[in-house]
Amino acid sequence: MNTAKYIEIQGVEQTFKTPKGSFPALRGISLTVAQGEFVALIGHSGCGKSTLLNLIAGLAAPTQGTLICANREIKGPGPERAVVFQNHSLLPWLTCFENVYLAVERVFGASSRVTGVPAENKAQLRARTDAALALVGLSAAAQKRPGEISGGMKQRVGIARALSMEPQVLLMDEPFGALDALTRAKLQDELLAIVAKTRSTVVMVTHDVDEAVLLSDRIVMLTNGPAATIGEILAVDLPRPRSRVALAEDTRYLHCRKAVIDFLYTRQAHVEKAAA
Numbered sequence: 001m002n003t004a005k006y007i008e009i010q011g012v013e014q015t016f017k018t019p020k021g022s023f024p025a026l027r028g029i030s031l032t033v034a035q036g037e038f039v040a041l042i043g044h045s046g047c048g049k050s051t052l053l054n055l056i057a058g059l060a061a062p063t064q065g066t067l068i069c070a071n072r073e074i075k076g077p078g079p080e081r082a083v084v085f086q087n088h089s090l091l092p093w094l095t096c097f098e099n100v101y102l103a104v105e106r107v108f109g110a111s112s113r114v115t116g117v118p119a120e121n122k123a124q125l126r127a128r129t130d131a132a133l134a135l136v137g138l139s140a141a142a143q144k145r146p147g148e149i150s151g152g153m154k155q156r157v158g159i160a161r162a163l164s165m166e167p168q169v170l171l172m173d174e175p176f177g178a179l180d181a182l183t184r185a186k187l188q189d190e191l192l193a194i195v196a197k198t199r200s201t202v203v204m205v206t207h208d209v210d211e212a213v214l215l216s217d218r219i220v221m222l223t224n225g226p227a228a229t230i231g232e233i234l235a236v237d238l239p240r241p242r243s244r245v246a247l248a249e250d251t252r253y254l255h256c257r258k259a260v261i262d263f264l265y266t267r268q269a270h271v272e273k274a275a276a
């Protein structure tokens, strides 16, 4: 397997059918992501970041082009690609433990459709669930329901659920977008530590320039839609492990930050249409 081209996106286009006709969302998207790489997708609202992430997740098929993961064409969702959404999408009637267990059961349990892999027993599935909750610091809240925990904790459950599947690829769509700044910073730090441990390949959609620079190896900047494409790719050449406090005064950090801000607010300045 070519680990430098773990995810390969080749000439991808996505056009949506709408009541007003067809809408070209993405055009000419080609990108490779190496195994273990952390890539952020950034761009103005509505440019097509989620559309691209959904294509990698296999939740939609492109109008043109191909997407490949681990040498196999992406033709639908797969357990090797776990998705974390902004709204955590937990089942409210289940406890945190049960929400994670459900995903673990589906991937490793008797209903697992991965052929040739023996199903794990309940004790093994429980151990996996406990380990995933421990990884995000939620062991104590395992028996609580989503309605009884904070937004940051809910998001942690969503991340635990994704990690519990031991995915090769973690796809995150603004996972911290709905959180306050302090909780967000804490979860970013936790994510850095978790990814350093699991060595997952990550593709993350974000609006947040600092988040993109702090977490990523490369930042993929999308142009404004319609027909959005990749405008620029910035390599974030900062050593790991990264500390947000130390980076705040690091000139390399400031340079990366400026490059993204320049792209977003100078070259891709959003032209607000005057109200008719």
Ligand SMILES: Nc1ncnc2c1ncn2[C@@H]1O[C@H](COP(=O)(O)OP(=O)(O)OP(=O)(O)O)[C@@H](O)[C@H]1O
Binding pocket: 016, 017, 018, 023, 025, 043, 044, 045, 046, 047, 048, 049, 050, 051, 052, 225
């Ligand atoms: N199913 C769909 N049908 C029609 N148009 C769609 C569909 N999904 C997305 N779009 C359009 O495609 C464009 C890209 O949407 P997308 O959600 O990918 O943007 P985004 O960059 O993730 O936005 P945001 O940052 O606001 O979440 C938008 O103009 C959106 O209205």
